[in-house]
Amino acid sequence: xxxxxxxxxxxxxxxxxxxxxxxxxxxxxTGIGLLVKAQFPYFQARHEATQMAEKYAHxxxxxxxxxxxxxxTYFTIAGxxxxxxxxxxxxxKNGASVNVYxxxxxxxxxxxAQVARNNDxxxxxxxxxxxxxxxKPAWEVAYLNKQxxxxxxxxxxxxxxxxxxxxxx
Numbered sequence: 001x002x003x004x005x006x007x008x009x010x011x012x013x014x015x016x017x018x019x020x021x022x023x024x025x026x027x028x029x030t031g032i033g034l035l036v037k038a039q040f041p042y043f044q045a046r047h048e049a050t051q052m053a054e055k056y057a058h059x060x061x062x063x064x065x066x067x068x069x070x071x072x073t074y075f076t077i078a079g080x081x082x083x084x085x086x087x088x089x090x091x092x093k094n095g096a097s098v099n100v101y102x103x104x105x106x107x108x109x110x111x112x113a114q115v116a117r118n119n120d121x122x123x124x125x126x127x128x129x130x131x132x133x134x135x136k137p138a139w140e141v142a143y144l145n146k147q148x149x150x151x152x153x154x155x156x157x158x159x160x161x162x163x164x165x166x167x168x169x
Contacts, residue, residue: 042067045093049075053089056098058082064109068131068140070154076130078103090132101137106157112139115160116153120167121146130157138163 046065053059057077064078073093081087086103107115109128116122126142137157145151145167154164 045075048095049077049089049091052091052095052098053077053079057087057089057100059087059089066129066131068129070131070133070140072132074131078130088130088137090130090137092132099132099137101157106137107139107155107160109139111160112141112155113143115155115162116141116143119153119162119165120151122151123148133163 045067049065050059050062053062058081059077059079060082061080062077063080066074066076066078068074068076075091075093077089077091079087079089088101088103090099090101091097109130113125113128116125120143122143123146124144126144128139128141130137130139132138133154139155139157141153141155143151143153149167152164152166153162155161156163
């Protein structure tokens, strides 16, 4: 009789462990699926922007992709064209036009972040993106200040001068 109970307990524990393992696998697969689905717009935008940069600016080596959101959404490809020149290709979300700028014609992402650090008490730079503002290329630097507030600074690509600054949003 005692042996019969032990066998039943063993079967119950085995089913319980199997159920927990199956549930854990299902939760992990669901999480991975949601993550992939959430990242799809980013990868799709990057792919389409890269294709346009290859077609219209002859970019054959992509080094960076920027997604810029202000009044309008822009996708920017940083890379090297077939002549060995380092360029930025800025494309509006609607794909209506393609703007190509030499990287030497303005400041870099690192220089834009440094300008932000010089203008405010920056604790952490979160993102630096390149897009168009009022028809001209501009860097947007998003950062947290010392008070842990979200801040933005918009800089001219060509000169590095501050166009607009939002402190403590």
